[in-house]
Amino acid sequence: MKVLTAAEMQACDRATTERFGVPSLELMRAASAAVARFAREQFPKAQRVTVLCGRGNNGGDGLMTARLLDEAGLAVTTLLLGAPEGLKGDAAAAWSELSSSAHGPIHIVTEASELAQLDVVLSTDLLIDAVVGTGFTTPLRGLALAALQWARACTAPMLAVDLPSGWPADSTDSRVDTPVFAADAVITFTAPKPAHVFGQLTRHWHQPVVVAPIGSPDEAIVSAHNVTWAGAAHSLVETPRVADANKGRYGHVLVVGGAVGKAGAPALASLAALRAGAGLVTAAVPSPVLATVAGFAPELMSIPLASTDTGELAGDRLSAEFFSSLTKGKTVLAIGPGMGQSPGARVFLTQLLDATGIPAVLDADALNLLAADPALFTKLSAMGKAGRTVVLTPHPGEMARLTGTSVPAVQTNRLEAARTFAQTHGVTLVLKGARTLIAHPDGRVAVNTSGNPAMAKGGSGDMLTGWIAGLLAQYAAEPARAVEAAVNLHGLAADFAVQRADEHTLLATDTLRAFSRAFRFRPYGPSGYGCLQGHCTQRSRVRAEQ
Numbered sequence: 001m002k003v004l005t006a007a008e009m010q011a012c013d014r015a016t017t018e019r020f021g022v023p024s025l026e027l028m029r030a031a032s033a034a035v036a037r038f039a040r041e042q043f044p045k046a047q048r049v050t051v052l053c054g055r056g057n058n059g060g061d062g063l064m065t066a067r068l069l070d071e072a073g074l075a076v077t078t079l080l081l082g083a084p085e086g087l088k089g090d091a092a093a094a095w096s097e098l099s100s101s102a103h104g105p106i107h108i109v110t111e112a113s114e115l116a117q118l119d120v121v122l123s124t125d126l127l128i129d130a131v132v133g134t135g136f137t138t139p140l141r142g143l144a145l146a147a148l149q150w151a152r153a154c155t156a157p158m159l160a161v162d163l164p165s166g167w168p169a170d171s172t173d174s175r176v177d178t179p180v181f182a183a184d185a186v187i188t189f190t191a192p193k194p195a196h197v198f199g200q201l202t203r204h205w206h207q208p209v210v211v212a213p214i215g216s217p218d219e220a221i222v223s224a225h226n227v228t229w230a231g232a233a234h235s236l237v238e239t240p241r242v243a244d245a246n247k248g249r250y251g252h253v254l255v256v257g258g259a260v261g262k263a264g265a266p267a268l269a270s271l272a273a274l275r276a277g278a279g280l281v282t283a284a285v286p287s288p289v290l291a292t293v294a295g296f297a298p299e300l301m302s303i304p305l306a307s308t309d310t311g312e313l314a315g316d317r318l319s320a321e322f323f324s325s326l327t328k329g330k331t332v333l334a335i336g337p338g339m340g341q342s343p344g345a346r347v348f349l350t351q352l353l354d355a356t357g358i359p360a361v362l363d364a365d366a367l368n369l370l371a372a373d374p375a376l377f378t379k380l381s382a383m384g385k386a387g388r389t390v391v392l393t394p395h396p397g398e399m400a401r402l403t404g405t406s407v408p409a410v411q412t413n414r415l416e417a418a419r420t421f422a423q424t425h426g427v428t429l430v431l432k433g434a435r436t437l438i439a440h441p442d443g444r445v446a447v448n449t450s451g452n453p454a455m456a457k458g459g460s461g462d463m464l465t466g467w468i469a470g471l472l473a474q475y476a477a478e479p480a481r482a483v484e485a486a487v488n489l490h491g492l493a494a495d496f497a498v499q500r501a502d503e504h505t506l507l508a509t510d511t512l513r514a515f516s517r518a519f520r521f522r523p524y525g526p527s528g529y530g531c532l533q534g535h536c537t538q539r540s541r542v543r544a545e546q
Contacts (some may be wrong), residue, residue: 062130
């Protein structure tokens with residue numbers, strides 16, 4: 001799913017009408033029907049609804065939604081901010097349809113002082129915010145700003161049409177410093193805008209943000225922004241396996257890492273690769289920690305590696321034949337979890353990368369070794385540019401070391417930092433954090449919207465390494481989608497797992513039990529919504545099946 005800027009979205013709407021013959025009023029009807037349907041699905045107990053409308057097309061969506069909800073039997077009150085004489089085009093048509101017959105109380109607000117006389121309408125079950133949308137230029141002023149301040153007294157949940165009013169559509173920041181309406185759910189149309197995938201638009205991370213199709217053909221959805229939604233890659237794992245499947249079809253992951261005191265890291269990565277569906281997984285770890293790692297799962301194979309007196313990898317005096325034997329039959333490397341940064345580990349990493357050309361996922365200490373060794377970094381970059389699939393998975397601190405900058409510098413413009421790095425070095429970069437980015441060598445960047453604050457705990461990154469390696473092993477022909485799907489599934493598993501725990505107490509291993517739910521989840525529900533955040537479409541799908 002492409003992410004469109006505000007200007008690109010407006011161009012899409014024009015193309016839909018002018019090139020493909022879909023009247024703009026029909027687009028508004030489809031959008032309003034989607035809002036009304038979503039409101040009833042997401043807030044089934046809401047019988048009283050207040051719809052707050054501006055005078056642009058976003059307000060037109062709200063006016064039509066108010067009529068549809070009234071016709072569905074709900075008690076609807078509509079507030080129009082501004083005189084109806086100022087309405088134009090489709091919004092004027094929507095007003096005519098709402099006001100021409102009895103569709104619940106309608107209040108026209110032309111002065112901010114009039115809002116205080118309407119406090120009674122804030123005693124509602126649902127407030128729908130249709131004040132301004134994608135075409136709006138911040139900040140809120142006049143009646144819109146007064147309405148925001150007035151609506152703060154409302155204790156009912158708020159559903160935002162397109163965007164929470166006041167939020168700039170093209171913002172890539174998680175928060176904005178200008179006044180915006182609160183939201184407990186957001187529904188937009190056709191394609192997400194940058195704010196939908198980067199912004200924390202709702203009060204809580206688990207509340208829904210969805211995209212509804214309203215009739216624009218794929219040919220009209222055009223973007224030069226080169227940003228997509230990672231959740232769309234989930235379709236890669238939705239096809240059932242063939243009846244005569246065998247483990248040889250699904251790859252063999254080699255996990256390399258571990259040291260005394262860090263045995264859990266390669267074990268977690270190995271477990272995740274197994275759960276992700278890889279046919280075979282082998283953990284190669286220093287011999288002092290072999291028993292610990294092997295004890296995590298009987299399905300896991302293991303290989304002992306020479307170690308130093310301190311229990312780290314001993315990389316010197318190892319022959320080419322050893323590395324050839326170690327990598328024989330393997331289809332993906334996962335290198336770095338718990339490996340340490342000793343000179344022996346650096347030598348081992350260099351020789352291992354030279355020994356084979358199979359896809360490689362580098363994390364943790366492997367990244368720190370790269371940052372400390374420019375020659376090795378240059379060699380790895382050359383491998384990526386030559387066509388080898390190389391995936392780096394840094395958190396912001398590791399990214400700062402790789403780029404020789406600071407964490408604030410990385411976080412200030414994550415999108416371009418990730419894109420530039422991936423293009424420059426010929427690698428796939430997974431820049432972890434809230435809204436993890438997957439940047440590809442060709443300049444494309446996918447934004448992941450699953451995951452939650454409970455993942456901010458040791459072991460989460462190790463499991464992500466295993467997820468990525470496990471899916472790369474199975475979908476070698478589609479490495480970009482495999483990495484995007486892995487990141488999205490990892491976040492989904494944590495989202496499901498935290499439903500049975502508290503954000504403070506969730507462990508990385510708790511997500512293992514939710515892996516199956518993540519695979520079975522469908523980001524597109526029966527109504528066609530794409531669920532960027534929250535599990536609203538999943539609930540709808542479950543209800544429909546029941």
